[in-house]
Amino acid sequence: MPETTSAQQQLIDFVLEKFGAKAVTVDPGEVAPWTTDWRGRYHGDAPALLSPANTQEVAAIMARADALGVAIVPQGGNTSMVGGATPPPDGSALILSLRRMNSIRSLNPEDNLAVVEAGVILQTLHEAAEAAGRRFPLTLGARGSATVGGLCSTNAGGTQVLRHGTMRALIAGVEAVLPNGEIHNGLSALKKDNRGYDLNQLLIGAEGTLGVITAATLRLRPAIVKRAVAWAGVETPRDALALLRQLEARDAGVESFEIIPGDSLALVLEHIPDTRAPLQDRHPWHVLIEAVSERTDSPDPRAALEAPLAAALETGRIRDAVLAQNEAQADAFWKLRDSLSEAERASGPAVQHDISVPVATMPAFMIDAARAAETRFPGTHATAFGHLGDGNVHFHVRAPEGADRDRWYAEEAPVISRFVNDLVVAADGSISAEHGIGQMKLKELERLAPPTRLHALRAIKRALDPKGICNPGKLVTLAPEA
Amino acid sequence: MPETTSAQQQLIDFVLEKFGAKAVTVDPGEVAPWTTDWRGRYHGDAPALLSPANTQEVAAIMARADALGVAIVPQGGNTSMVGGATPPPDGSALILSLRRMNSIRSLNPEDNLAVVEAGVILQTLHEAAEAAGRRFPLTLGARGSATVGGLCSTNAGGTQVLRHGTMRALIAGVEAVLPNGEIHNGLSALKKDNRGYDLNQLLIGAEGTLGVITAATLRLRPAIVKRAVAWAGVETPRDALALLRQLEARDAGVESFEIIPGDSLALVLEHIPDTRAPLQDRHPWHVLIEAVSERTDSPDPRAALEAPLAAALETGRIRDAVLAQNEAQADAFWKLRDSLSEAERASGPAVQHDISVPVATMPAFMIDAARAAETRFPGTHATAFGHLGDGNVHFHVRAPEGADRDRWYAEEAPVISRFVNDLVVAADGSISAEHGIGQMKLKELERLAPPTRLHALRAIKRALDPKGICNPGKLVTLAPEA
Numbered sequence: 001m002p003e004t005t006s007a008q009q010q011l012i013d014f015v016l017e018k019f020g021a022k023a024v025t026v027d028p029g030e031v032a033p034w035t036t037d038w039r040g041r042y043h044g045d046a047p048a049l050l051s052p053a054n055t056q057e058v059a060a061i062m063a064r065a066d067a068l069g070v071a072i073v074p075q076g077g078n079t080s081m082v083g084g085a086t087p088p089p090d091g092s093a094l095i096l097s098l099r100r101m102n103s104i105r106s107l108n109p110e111d112n113l114a115v116v117e118a119g120v121i122l123q124t125l126h127e128a129a130e131a132a133g134r135r136f137p138l139t140l141g142a143r144g145s146a147t148v149g150g151l152c153s154t155n156a157g158g159t160q161v162l163r164h165g166t167m168r169a170l171i172a173g174v175e176a177v178l179p180n181g182e183i184h185n186g187l188s189a190l191k192k193d194n195r196g197y198d199l200n201q202l203l204i205g206a207e208g209t210l211g212v213i214t215a216a217t218l219r220l221r222p223a224i225v226k227r228a229v230a231w232a233g234v235e236t237p238r239d240a241l242a243l244l245r246q247l248e249a250r251d252a253g254v255e256s257f258e259i260i261p262g263d264s265l266a267l268v269l270e271h272i273p274d275t276r277a278p279l280q281d282r283h284p285w286h287v288l289i290e291a292v293s294e295r296t297d298s299p300d301p302r303a304a305l306e307a308p309l310a311a312a313l314e315t316g317r318i319r320d321a322v323l324a325q326n327e328a329q330a331d332a333f334w335k336l337r338d339s340l341s342e343a344e345r346a347s348g349p350a351v352q353h354d355i356s357v358p359v360a361t362m363p364a365f366m367i368d369a370a371r372a373a374e375t376r377f378p379g380t381h382a383t384a385f386g387h388l389g390d391g392n393v394h395f396h397v398r399a400p401e402g403a404d405r406d407r408w409y410a411e412e413a414p415v416i417s418r419f420v421n422d423l424v425v426a427a428d429g430s431i432s433a434e435h436g437i438g439q440m441k442l443k444e445l446e447r448l449a450p451p452t453r454l455h456a457l458r459a460i461k462r463a464l465d466p467k468g469i470c471n472p473g474k475l476v477t478l479a480p481e482a
Numbered sequence: 483m484p485e486t487t488s489a490q491q492q493l494i495d496f497v498l499e500k501f502g503a504k505a506v507t508v509d510p511g512e513v514a515p516w517t518t519d520w521r522g523r524y525h526g527d528a529p530a531l532l533s534p535a536n537t538q539e540v541a542a543i544m545a546r547a548d549a550l551g552v553a554i555v556p557q558g559g560n561t562s563m564v565g566g567a568t569p570p571p572d573g574s575a576l577i578l579s580l581r582r583m584n585s586i587r588s589l590n591p592e593d594n595l596a597v598v599e600a601g602v603i604l605q606t607l608h609e610a611a612e613a614a615g616r617r618f619p620l621t622l623g624a625r626g627s628a629t630v631g632g633l634c635s636t637n638a639g640g641t642q643v644l645r646h647g648t649m650r651a652l653i654a655g656v657e658a659v660l661p662n663g664e665i666h667n668g669l670s671a672l673k674k675d676n677r678g679y680d681l682n683q684l685l686i687g688a689e690g691t692l693g694v695i696t697a698a699t700l701r702l703r704p705a706i707v708k709r710a711v712a713w714a715g716v717e718t719p720r721d722a723l724a725l726l727r728q729l730e731a732r733d734a735g736v737e738s739f740e741i742i743p744g745d746s747l748a749l750v751l752e753h754i755p756d757t758r759a760p761l762q763d764r765h766p767w768h769v770l771i772e773a774v775s776e777r778t779d780s781p782d783p784r785a786a787l788e789a790p791l792a793a794a795l796e797t798g799r800i801r802d803a804v805l806a807q808n809e810a811q812a813d814a815f816w817k818l819r820d821s822l823s824e825a826e827r828a829s830g831p832a833v834q835h836d837i838s839v840p841v842a843t844m845p846a847f848m849i850d851a852a853r854a855a856e857t858r859f860p861g862t863h864a865t866a867f868g869h870l871g872d873g874n875v876h877f878h879v880r881a882p883e884g885a886d887r888d889r890w891y892a893e894e895a896p897v898i899s900r901f902v903n904d905l906v907v908a909a910d911g912s913i914s915a916e917h918g919i920g921q922m923k924l925k926e927l928e929r930l931a932p933p934t935r936l937h938a939l940r941a942i943k944r945a946l947d948p949k950g951i952c953n954p955g956k957l958v959t960l961a962p963e964a
Contacts, residue, residue: 110727110842161674166674169651178938182933183934184932184934184935184938188840188910191643191874192639192643192648192838192912193914194637194914194915194916194919195913195914195919195927196688196689196927196935196958197688197692197938197939197942197943198650199935201680202679202680202683202942205679205680206679207678250777251777251780295733297732356672356673356674357672358593358671359593359673360590360593387674390673391672391673392673392674428670429670430672430674430675432675433672433675434676437677445677445678449678450667452666453681456679457678457679459945459946460679460945461679463942463944463945464938464942476678
């Protein structure tokens with residue numbers, strides 16, 4: 001373990017004295033779980049984990065960190081997919097955990113707004129909204145651990161973006177502590193506010209590199225009155241997108257529209273217990289559709305799906321379809337979707353890419369990019385699944401059979417990733433659709449972003465965090481400018 | 483007229499030589515119309531107006547301006563309400579007109595996206611969308627002159643924000659030339675893109691102080707199938723908001739919900755020809771409601787309004803209501819709303835404030851702030867009208883009868899404005915809901931913004947426009963930092 005610097009020790013002593021033992025963890029055994037990311041890919045180190053109880057404590061800590069030049073890694077549920085909340089391995093930063101700030105300050109069903117602290121876990125927010133007859137319409141696999149601060153800082157997505165947008169669309173206000181310890185209070189949920197540059201928008205998705213989000217005002221929706229979940233088999237991604245457009249034209253209340261390749265489904269059926277195929281025959285591609293109604297007087301979502309699916313069957317746009325007969329079956333359909341990554345892991349090494357391209361070009365991209373990758377890297381198997389309607393898929397390339405796991409990850413995977421990312425850039429897409437840059441994609445961002453963009457990102461970072469103490473080594477480095 | 487500096491002359495010569503006579507206007511008579519804002523409040527001066535034909539020409543001009551240290555004032559339709567597009571009076575800046583960049587590069591009804599150049603006039607965009615069976619759901623009084631670049635740069639609002647949001651919500655991509663002449667191409671309409679700080683969001687509403695927006699990807703909506711326009715009389719703003727909540731709970735397709743005080747309506751009836759009151763009796767407050775349907779199979783908006791209005795009448799929440807019987811009557815209702823400012827101008831001097839507070843607190847604010855202003859400034863008459871559902875009203879204070887116009891504007895109005903703005907800040911609101919800061923509100927922003935916010939705005943401005951050549955004297959000054 002690296003030695004604690006004198007400046008770090010001064011900050012630790014300051015927090016201990018001002019905010020008590022609850023606010024400081026230095027026992028290496030207790031700090032350890034928070035120095036490795038949840039997928040075990042990034043291993044960092046930190047001499048301490050600081051846990052402020054409120055915004056004023058965060059501000060005091062940041063002001064002191066600024067004065068001492070001590071780097072800070074903000075952390076919520078530690079569920080980053082890109083190592084965004086893992087401290088550097090040299091112990092040069094302290095972890096600033098927001099988990100103690102877990103209060104829902106207010107939840108107003110009349111205005112459909114909730115003011116929620118950074119450490120509130122997504123599932124807790126779901127439950128609180130539900131208790132008030134509302135819902136927070138964003139969910140993802142890590143909902144039992146991911147916190148509001150992290151969701152805001154990464155502009156998180158998930159499976160309901162199609163209708164409700166990413167976090168950016170659901171955030172009405174942001175409270176944050178800037179790198180110099182000043183508090184930005186942007187919580188007031190003004191629907192119109194043109195007083196200059198929108199700091200809230202800048203902090204959303206900044207991955208804690210421009211300050212620490214301490215709370216957010218979030219938009220709620222009416223609770224779901226009824227939902228319908230369907231599973232369809234289709235010939236091509238193009239047919240799947242055409243089906244989605246058909247459903248949207250009728251305003252069928254579609255919230256999720258996930259595409260799943262036939263062979264990925266086969267992996268789930270092979271590796272995950274208690275799963276069965278929703279349709280009798282095998283199909284090249286599948287889609288999982290969820291439609292909901294939010295009002296008792298709205299059309300029944302089941303009926304809203306049934307008619308267009310029947311019509312699509314008749315015209316041959318889809319090959320087969322089934323509606324879940326009850327909630328248990330609906331959950332079983334979703335389990336297939338949610339088990340895709342686990343099933344793939346069980347089947348061998350694979351390298352994953354969270355990418356987006358313009359929606360209209362995604363069907364062709366899914367086919368062409370997979371073919372290109374398989375041709376360029378013989379023996380690999382490339383598949384794409386996920387949020388077709390958002391133009392966002394998880395593009396995975398599996399290692400050839402019999403490949404040496406460690407060697408393949410170390411030598412082949414990075415080459416494959418660069419190849420896939422080049423295809424994405426050529427298609428006018430994004431190498432990070434929803435996971436962010438973190439430390440995983442930092443080098444690729446530097447390689448692929450237009451110089452104009454990199455220059456602007458660095459200028460902003462330098463302007464707001466001149467000492468580079470906020471989540472160093474993530475998103476963008478303060479490399480010397482030309 | 484101030485003398486043209488040598489650096490300015492070099493830039494003018496450069497543009498003339500590279501891009502021809504079409505790109506340069508130096509005749510004072512031809513430049514003059516663009517040096518005064520459309521309401522005639524701000525008078526500037528400029529030795530030349532540059533009119534690039536495309537993004538590359540803008541980039542070349544900005545690169546040269548940067549090298550020469552020549553300030554530039556980007557201008558579209560010159561319809562700013564806050565002097566945001568008027569050059570400084572000392573002739574120290576050239577005007578950069580975007581009006582020649584008036585092409586709609588693409589309009590794709592399938593994807594509901596249009597890529598539109600900065601100089602396209604809003605009404606032209608409306609017509610192009612309509613021709614494709616779509617609409618661009620943002621409109622405002624200046625639609626015949628306001629351009630897309632200005633609408634993006636000011637995050638414009640209008641009367642459909644309630645359902646469709648401000649420009650920010652309607653912009654899927656931004657192309658801009660940064661102050662150093664680099665082109666930021668953010669046009670690709672990715673629904674998910676988490677590659678670091680969102681430069682598009684930073685440029686939206688930056689009023690041309692961080693660069694020149696040259697084009698935008700805009701979201702379209704289905705064309706309106708049917709609309710219904712209603713007029714209701716209510717006792718209080720609180721009742722009006724309760725009516726809106728009732729309509730929203732039924733998803734009645736309400737796009738506009740405008741509140742109008744009884745005495746403002748009386749001014750319209752008095753001063754504007756061919757106007758008549760929609761309801762027989764006089765009421766303390768009125769609301770104008772527009773509901774629309776975008777699909778042939780959607781509920782008829784007329785029916786969707788009728789039932790809740792009848793119910794509200796029965797419970798006494800509203801005093802009276804009438805539905806427009808045809809399009810002519812609907813237009814006549816809207817004319818009353820759109821004539822409010824003109825009628826007020828005809829009735830004497832008044833000072834206007836475009837302000838917002840959280841929606842739930844707006845009804846009380848409208849009453850309390852008006853009372854406070856009238857008490858503090860005896861003889862004045864304060865009224866608020868506009869976008870109640872957005873928490874945004876135009877708060878006007880009329881001069882006492884017989885007040886000396888010039889003296890009142892010069893001496894009383896600024897004091898009144900500071901008083902009103904103090905009330906807005908105390909109510910956690912914004913002193914600029916939709917018009918921006920420009921030069922009109924710059925001093926008030928500096929007086930009222932939290933130091934943290936001002937510090938951050940200046941840091942961002944300095945980072946992206948270190949020489950201060952982009953729209954100097956607007957939004958925020960580069961005052962020396964502490």
